[in-house]
Structures are given as C-alpha cells and as structure tokens.
Amino acid sequence: MQSKDVQGRLDDVDRRIVDAVRRSGRLPNNALAAQVGIAASTCLTRLRSLVDRGVISGFHAEVAPVWIGRPIEAMIAVRLRAEGRAAMSEFFDRVAAMDPVINAYYLAGADDFHLHVAAESTDALREFVTDRLSTQPEVAHTETNLIFAHQRGGA
Known part of the structure; x- marks a missing residue:
C-alpha cells in the first residue's frame, strides 16, 4: 500500500506518464512522449526512473485464461488457523506460486487471502481446492466462488 506521501512525489509529467502507461503499456516511447508532451529522451529517462522507484512495477501481457485451456475461473477465499498466522507471509508466497493461481491477495478482514485461479475443468478446480489448498496445514x-466474467477497472 502506498502512502499519500509517496504518491505526492510524482510531478504532473510523471502522473501523465503513469496514466498513459496504465491505459496502454504497449505504447512505443516516441508515442508516449508525444502523448505526454515531452521529448522522447526525457520520456525514456522519466519512465526508467518510475520503474526504478517502483512506481511502475512491471509490464505484462494479460492473457485470457480460456485461450490457454483454462476456461474455469474462480475466486477462493482462504482463512488460516490461528496457529498458522505466524507464517502468513510464507504461506502467501507459497500459494501465490501454485499452479493455477493467477493473482493472490493478502487481506485484512474475515478472510486472510483471496486467490484468483483459472483451471482446465471443474474437476481440476476441485482437485486444487480439496487436495492441494485445503490440505495445507x-x-x-476455504470458500470458492465461480467467476462468470470480469473486466479490468479504470484505476
């Protein structure tokens, strides 16, 4: 979580770069520079600085799971045992790396984690939840909710 102090360190040009990259991470540098209204060399320097500072944490392709043979998506809520809470960070790292996890969220509230998963079938989803996830000490x-559709938000 970023504090307002960290967010406040971005000037107007940095914010315009971040907004443009957030909307389309595939913009070539010269197009990004033109859109933001600065020279290409300045844009590249600022973009690299934003990455180095952790403002932009990466560039990736978001692939629709159905196209890689995983048409069943679900959100799985996970609560840990009281004695398991001492190793929450380790658990988080371990489950985030499991196949078929797409995204893992470490939460405050009734649930400790939400896992966004994509599976080949309902049988594969059931096997993941019952044989791999629920058997973690x-x-x-766990509570599994099927995802019918989702859209990336604008923020």
Whole structure:
C-alpha cells in the first residue's frame, strides 16, 4: 500500500506518464512522449526512473485464461488457523506460486487471502481446492466462488 506521501512525489509529467502507461503499456516511447508532451529522451529517462522507484512495477501481457485451456475461473477465499498466522507471509508466497493461481491477495478482514485461479475443468478446480489448498496445514477454511466474467477497472 502506498502512502499519500509517496504518491505526492510524482510531478504532473510523471502522473501523465503513469496514466498513459496504465491505459496502454504497449505504447512505443516516441508515442508516449508525444502523448505526454515531452521529448522522447526525457520520456525514456522519466519512465526508467518510475520503474526504478517502483512506481511502475512491471509490464505484462494479460492473457485470457480460456485461450490457454483454462476456461474455469474462480475466486477462493482462504482463512488460516490461528496457529498458522505466524507464517502468513510464507504461506502467501507459497500459494501465490501454485499452479493455477493467477493473482493472490493478502487481506485484512474475515478472510486472510483471496486467490484468483483459472483451471482446465471443474474437476481440476476441485482437485486444487480439496487436495492441494485445503490440505495445507495452515488452512482452516476455504470458500470458492465461480467467476462468470470480469473486466479490468479504470484505476
């Protein structure tokens, strides 16, 4: 989570670069520079600085799971046992690396984690939840919700 102090360190040009890259990470540098209204060399220097500072944490392709043979998506809520809470960070790292996890969220609230997963079939989803996730010694409870559709937000 970023504090307002960290967010406040971006000037107007940095904010325009971040906004443009957020909307389209595939913009070539010269197009990004033109859109932001600065020279290409300045844009490249600022973009590299934003990456180095952790403002932009990466560039990636978002692939629709159905196209890689994983048409079943679900959000799985996970609660840990009280004694498992001492190793929450380790658990988080371990489950985030599991296949079929797409995204893992470490939460405050009733649930400790939400896992966005994509599976080949309902059988594969069931196997992941019952045989791989629920058998982790830290896990007290899971709740699986199927995802019918989703859209990336504008923020």
